Amino acid sequence: MTGGAPGAHGDVTAPPALAWQRVHPVTPLVKGWLVLVVVVVGLLRSTAEQGGGDGAQFALRHLAWVVLGVAVVVLVAGAYSWLAWRVTAYAIDPDAVHMRSGIVFKQHRKARLDRIQAIEVRQPLAARIFGLAEVKVEVAGGDGSGVAIGYLTERTAQELRADLLARAAGLGAPATSAAGAPASGAGTPSAAPVPGEPGVAADGGRVPVAGPATPVTAEHGPGSAGSPAGPASAVAPAPVLHALEAPEQPLFEVPSGRLVGSSFLSVEAWVFVLVVVGAVVAAFAAQTPAVLFSFLPVVIGFGSALFGRFNRSFAFRAATSPDGIRLRHGLTETRAQTIPPGRVQAVELVQPFLWRRFGWWRVHVNVAGYGRDANAKAPTTVLLPVGSRAEATTALWLVLPDLGTADPLALLAEALDGSGPSDVFTAAPRRSRWLDPVGWRRNGYAVTARAVLARSGRVRRRLVVVPHERTQSLGLEQGPLQRRLGLASFVLHSTPGSVHPEVPHLDARDARLLLDEQSVRAREARSHDLPERWLEQPGATA
């Protein structure tokens, strides 16, 4: 997937036709300002310490040297950054996005557009100050396989994302012909969702496209959930900000009040409070504030985890568009994610115990390429940080517009709140209470035409939904106790992420049956899967 022999100049391996574009010149500053600050501060501090008791006077006496030292550091860093910036460039061809970087060790990375799993426009605080943004393209290549193009001006980033999405959707290069996009869908409008993807005029001046939006949303159908409002209303405001985007339709947003409330109703928050109270009590008992410091790491740990979640989920908004799910969120660092259709591998709806009174749910997804990302502490795969049940079902509907059952609401009611066996749910047998005394009634699964629903957890309610065509491999597991009881656990292997689909402690025969049937269903679903270029004319697929 990656080309580029080390040492060779980037262009050698690439087709000569590639039009390389540089990233914004301020990029090194945005990426490296923290390092620079640390180095300069370190320098100043060691200077100050040289002076023994009175560092400031020492520094003042040798002011020229201090200034010189800082200047040298800044100059060297600047020169290096300038060189690095000169070789950092990106290019797009019809099949792939290319990125080259590196002065000594050159890297030329090529990500195939039909393998794109998600596109994200990221704006850390420093980038926002300069009005810059980074476009991150995730492909399913495991650790650090994505392509991060940045930093660009906000406008360029938006355009680049729209362009990449249009190409990845199979609409060709929108910049080449303004009429290209609508024309491609003209043949059989009923079969192919006509893209709301703009006929992109050469430089961004797109007229709001009102027409295409309706068939697209109608295509999704009312589905299972409290479906969104009328499509037409949403189209008008969208093109103002995102001139090149496909029209989108807002679905839900998370008010910050609810976000704060839900944060306080989490186990982490209670532990945090307990630790703080414990630290204060211990300090009073020992009559020395020194005790407080020993608690500091724990307090910082929980505090940053809490704040991190709040920070990421702040102003969370979700919308749907022909290009897939759109998510926007973040307080200091804002992210705008687009997950194309068919890229979500598994969905999980969770209700922690303390949220039950309020009927709140959290929704996670697995997307290949995310998940095992470098900063595992910041999972980028939240579809809904906290929301009502209707919003949670809407989130599920976003991923799986058609649940493959006649009465999705009844099915979901049972999946979310129900327990025990029923017409649709096969539950774990009573004898599994020896292994799961609290939650055994909830353990169970249901299979629809489109997906498997795995239900578990009585205190912390959990529902995992995996579309058949997204099943990777299947497994059965049985320990010695389970064997005595004639039980087995069924496991669905999904791409790395926070969702781990499994149904524990099923009757061994049920588990076996599920394994056999599921492998057949998964195979059939795969053969009818969407094309990877999701707006392309479905060719031979029946």
Next chain:
Amino acid sequence: MTDDAPAVRAPADPFDPPGLEWSRVSGKLVTARLVVSLSTVGLFAVAGAVVALATGAAWVWAFPAFFVLLALWLLWLVPRQVRAIGYAERADDLLIRKGIMFRTLVVVPYGRMQYLDVERGPLTRALGLASLQLHTASAGTDASIDGLPAEVAERLRDQLAARGEARLAGL
């Protein structure tokens, strides 16, 4: 255990469905695994014995005795474990089962395989063995077959790769 009688579920061993032909791995894998584990355990046993001789206290002999017992247990266990490893090729997927106490069964569709690894270490190479590992896009897929005769591993690898290509789907 009131709800269903044991007789109903007795015939169904979920790990051994009817109509499937399981292939076993080479018995030489027993040797390969025992050489590794017994040499480690033996080292500890000898070290324990030396300490026991040096100190002369009778109770210290408990340590080498423990390791000798552990070695005997391994001698009994490892052949059984190796016999429990099996794989079966079906038309569209590969089944791998493992374990006696903790049993697992994995079904890997050919169309889901991303790549295949054949690995040979110095010991297994001397015994003419190789292990084959199947990788899907999921990290949870633990689909490896140890102790295949080298030529079987090569054949399987090529065969599986060909089938995977024919059925390849996206993610």
